[in-house]
Amino acid sequence: MKTGIIVAMDKELALLLPLIKDCSEITVNDITFRQGHIDGRAVVVAKSGIGKVNAAMTTLTMIENFHVALIINTGVAGGTGLGANILDVVIADRVAYHDVWCGPDTIPGQASGCPLFFVNPLLRNILEKIPGVKVGLIATGDTFISTPDEIERIRGLYPDVMAVDMESAAIAQVCHIKNVPFMSIRVVSDTPGQDDNIAQYENFWSDAPKSSFATLLNILALL
Numbered sequence: 001m002k003t004g005i006i007v008a009m010d011k012e013l014a015l016l017l018p019l020i021k022d023c024s025e026i027t028v029n030d031i032t033f034r035q036g037h038i039d040g041r042a043v044v045v046a047k048s049g050i051g052k053v054n055a056a057m058t059t060l061t062m063i064e065n066f067h068v069a070l071i072i073n074t075g076v077a078g079g080t081g082l083g084a085n086i087l088d089v090v091i092a093d094r095v096a097y098h099d100v101w102c103g104p105d106t107i108p109g110q111a112s113g114c115p116l117f118f119v120n121p122l123l124r125n126i127l128e129k130i131p132g133v134k135v136g137l138i139a140t141g142d143t144f145i146s147t148p149d150e151i152e153r154i155r156g157l158y159p160d161v162m163a164v165d166m167e168s169a170a171i172a173q174v175c176h177i178k179n180v181p182f183m184s185i186r187v188v189s190d191t192p193g194q195d196d197n198i199a200q201y202e203n204f205w206s207d208a209p210k211s212s213f214a215t216l217l218n219i220l221a222l223l
Helices: 010-019 050-066 123-131 148-157 168-178 197-204 211-223
Strands: 003-007 020-030 031-038 041-047 070-079 089-097 135-138 162-166 180-191
Touching: 003 010, 003 050, 010 041, 010 070, 031 050, 041 211, 050 070, 050 168, 050 197, 070 168, 070 211, 089 123, 089 162, 089 168, 123 211, 135 168, 148 162, 148 211, 168 180, 180 211
Parallel strands: 003 041, 003 070, 070 180, 089 135, 135 162
Antiparallel strands: 020 031, 031 041, 070 162, 089 180
16 A cells, blocks of 8 residues: 655655655656655655645645555644644644635535535544544645634634644545545644744744654554
């Protein structure tokens, strides 16, 4: 079974690449994919770039060209003040959009032809074996969330939202359409409204994403 791993940014990719053994590169649709093994498991890794369109393009290209059996999206997310603090790892039990509305008689957050929530189908099988992580809803939109007002708007849609990002739901939607299981693992980088949100985010990179990649390695070992 080959596992696809998608990150959004160079900083995240730089932490992941040293883990790959027997690494080779191939470019498809101007996206560079690295194939190899992590702890003996076949993987294909790509940096999507930030945002929903980049994430969807990368996911579809990966599925159609590398025939992955599972896609894992990992990287950073913003906290919402509900159960996950900076450096906490959040595994999504569901992901949803916070910036989608298709008009009257539709549900805010629900993409056309899709469920409101994209559910992680593998979570139940692995969660009890992964200690120290948070589990909850991750909400996705094409905006870097930096103010308490933005968090309150999202919490108005999803009162239990634990983290926010810019890619997970787009990856989940493509996986839903193509019938490929997905998983989203995020480490919280900042929480809008707590101290200086931008400074939190910038300082975070000196320590943090190692936490999410340690969780990723644990999950790969269990698959």
